[in-house]
Amino acid sequence: MKNFKIIVLLMLAVLSQNLMAQTEVKKPSEVFEMYFGTFVNNDTAVLNKLNDYLRPTVEGENAYQVDFKIVSQDMMKESTDNFLSAFPKSTADACRKEAEDYFRAMMENFTKGKLTVKEVKVVQNEYIEDQKIAEVSYSVSFKVPVKFSDVPSGDIKKVKPEELRKYLVQSVQDFKNADKTVVTEQKFSLYQLNEGGKIYYWNGSPDEIVSGLTDFYFESFGSK
Secondary structure, three states, rough: HHHHHHHHHHHHHHHHHHHHHHOOOHHHHHEEEEHHHHHHOOHHHHHHHHHHHOOOOOOOOOOOOHHHHHHHHHHHHHHHHHOOOOOOOHHHEEEEEEEEHHHHHHHHHOOOOOEEEEEEEEEOOOOOOOOOEEEEEEEEEEEOOOOOOOOOOHHHHHHOOOHHHHHHHHHHHHHOOOOOOEEEEEEEEEEEEEEEEEEEEEEOOOOHHHHHHHHHOOOOOOOO
């Protein structure tokens, strides 16, 4: 009987060690909040935390390398160039600064989106044996203008600099004073990784968060 008790105690000790070894480093909701803070809020401090968390799974390297300043500059230039290309060159050249301010204000409101994690379900990955997926359901709220000032009327190819400048300056104020809250509900999947006896969560395509939210955000402008 004494030997039997010793065997049982040893079995329980091994089982306890195995259970402890398979603990989650962070809960799926915490991991998703880091993804959101990184790729939507563009928070460098959160990016560093996400990389610190994932480092053991990528051989000590950074999982994501993002320079938000460069990304923002590139996006600003592309957006501004595309927008101004519709207007006469003289008007476009005269209003470049105002157009940049316009897109900067627009994206600032986007990056200030507020996250609420609604539910997390951990399910079996039907394509990969022994891997589970954390399905995160969440909502995001944005502040957007109820309506914009009127765009310059008439032939767009004949819009004068003062007309376009007035529209852009007022639109910047519309974003800064945005008083309408819009909310969208989305889903995102985090995949389990087992590394060193610990469970991590990750997703190799975090741009899915941004693409789903930008579609909603840009469709929310103006009166509904």
